[in-house]
Each structure stands twice: as structure tokens, then as C-alpha cells.
Amino acid sequence: MILALILLRTGQTLMTQTEQMPEEPRCHLFQPMLVSGKTKLSLQPWPEYTDDEHVLLGSESLLTVCEPTEAVRDAYLKKIGKTLEDFTEDPDEQAVLLNEDETVPEPEDYEPRYAEEPLY
Numbered sequence: 001m002i003l004a005l006i007l008l009r010t011g012q013t014l015m016t017q018t019e020q021m022p023e024e025p026r027c028h029l030f031q032p033m034l035v036s037g038k039t040k041l042s043l044q045p046w047p048e049y050t051d052d053e054h055v056l057l058g059s060e061s062l063l064t065v066c067e068p069t070e071a072v073r074d075a076y077l078k079k080i081g082k083t084l085e086d087f088t089e090d091p092d093e094q095a096v097l098l099n100e101d102e103t104v105p106e107p108e109d110y111e112p113r114y115a116e117e118p119l120y
Contacts, residue, residue, distance in 0.1 A: 001017040001018060001019045001030060001087070002017070002018060002019070002087065003015075003016075003017060003018075003068065003073060003076070003077075003087055004016060004017075004018045004065050004066070004067070004068070005035070005065070005066050005067065005068040005072065006018065006027070006029070006032075006057075006062065006064075006065050007062075007063040007064050007065075007066070008061055008062065008063060009060075009061055009062070009063050010061075012034060012046075013034070013035040013036075014029070014032045014033065014034060014035065014046055015032070015033045015035050015043060015068055015072055015073070015075075015076040016029045016030065016031060016032035016033065017029070017030040017031055017087075018030070018065070021056075024058050024059065025056035025057055025058040025059075026057070026058060026059040026062070027056070027057040027058075027059075027062060027065075028054065028055075028056060028057075029054070029055040029056070029057055030053060030054055030055075031045075031053050031080050032045075032046045032047075032055055033045060033046055033076060033079060033080075034046040035072060041071065041072065041075050043075055043076060043079050
């Protein structure tokens with residue numbers, strides 16, 4: 001996850017930990033905070049009236065994603081109790097690449113690894 005400032009089509013600005021997802025909803029937000037105030041910065045949990053920390057956001061609601069200012073970033077980190085070092089990548093951690101011979105099974109060949117139970 002990365003730290004990002006997200007501008008919504010509604011005009012709201014969010015500071016959050018986020019990751020892009022391959023399909024809709026496109027953004028996974030963790031601990032999003034609504035940013036407000038011109039002279040005095042205010043961060044409030046978003047969305048209101050819930051204790052959920054994980055929020056999925058569709059691309060139709062998104063205007064843009066950008067880097068926050070240092071002041072907003074530092075206020076957010078203080079509010080969630082983390083430091084910037086918590087978000088820096090470990091140089092020893094490497095991305096795992098798929099080999100060319102690895103393929104995704106066709107839908108008709110795929111069998112789930114769980115047993116489906118009847119609904120009723």
C-alpha cells in the first residue's frame with residue numbers, strides 16, 4: 001500500500017493508504033480520512049457513520065490520485081500512529097514474476113478448491 005491524496009468527483013479530498021486493484025472497484029482504501037480546513041488542517045475518518053477501515057472505491061467516483069503535501073502526510077501518519085518508514089519498501093523484498101510457462105486455467109477447466117454448500 002502507498003500513501004496517497006485522493007480527489008473525489010464530489011469535491012472531497014481523502015488522505016489514505018491505497019492500492020490499485022485490477023478490476024472494479026479499482027481502489028482499495030485503508031484508513032481513509034477526509035481532509036478539510038484551509039488554515040487549520042482537519043482529518044476525520046471517512047466515510048462517516050462507520051467503523052470500517054477498509055473501503056472499496058470505484059473508478060467512477062475518482063477524479064485523481066496524487067502525492068500529499070508533507071504537512072498533510074505527517075498529520076495523517078500521526079493520526080493513524082505510523083511513521084513514514086512503515087511505508088518504505090524493504091530492499092531485500094523482491095517482486096515475484098510469473099514464468100512464461102505458467103498459465104491461468106480456462107474457466108471450463110477450473111475447479112474450485114472449496115466445497116460449495118447449498119444456500120438453503
